[in-house]
Amino acid sequence: MADKPLPIVPYLQIPDEGDPYLEGLKCSSCGAITLRRRMACASCGGRDTLQPQRLSNRGTLHVFSITHRSFPGIEVPFISAIADLDGGGSIKTNLIGIDPDPEKIQMGMPVEVVYEIAPRKDGEGNEYMTFYLRPAS
Numbered sequence: 001m002a003d004k005p006l007p008i009v010p011y012l013q014i015p016d017e018g019d020p021y022l023e024g025l026k027c028s029s030c031g032a033i034t035l036r037r038r039m040a041c042a043s044c045g046g047r048d049t050l051q052p053q054r055l056s057n058r059g060t061l062h063v064f065s066i067t068h069r070s071f072p073g074i075e076v077p078f079i080s081a082i083a084d085l086d087g088g089g090s091i092k093t094n095l096i097g098i099d100p101d102p103e104k105i106q107m108g109m110p111v112e113v114v115y116e117i118a119p120r121k122d123g124e125g126n127e128y129m130t131f132y133l134r135p136a137s
C-alpha cells in the first residue's frame with residue numbers, strides 16, 4: 001500500500017512538495033496539447049515534439065451533462081463536464097459546487113480545477129487523488 005495518494009490518471013502529477021497539478025504534452029511544432037501519452041502529435045504528426053506542459057487550473061466550461069442514474073453506490077445526480085483549460089488542454093470530470101440544474105449551469109462559464117482525495121480506496125487500501133471542476137471563485 002502506497003504511503004501517499006496515487007494519481008487517479010497518469011496526467012495528474014503529485015509533487016512531494018507543493019500542490020498537485022495536471023500535466024499535458026505540448027507539441028513544440030504546432031502547439032497542440034494532449035493529455036494522453038503518445039508517440040507522435042495527433043494534430044501535426046510530429047515526432048519527438050511533445051514536451052511536458054503544466055496545465056492551468058482555470059478554464060471555461062465547454063459542455064456538461066447531468067446524470068440521474070448510475071451504478072449502485074454512486075451518488076446521483078452528478079454533473080459530468082468537459083472544460084477547456086486556459087492556455088490549452090481539455091479535461092473531463094465531474095462539476096461540483098453547483099446545483100445539478102441546467103438553468104444554473106452555463107456553457108462558457110469560468111471554472112477551476114480542484115484536487116481531492118477520492119471517496120473510495122482500491123482493494124489494496126490505496127488512496128487516490130482525483131480532481132473536479134467547480135465554478136471559479
Ligand SMILES: [Zn+2]
Nearest residue numbers: 027030041044
Ligand atoms: Zn503537433
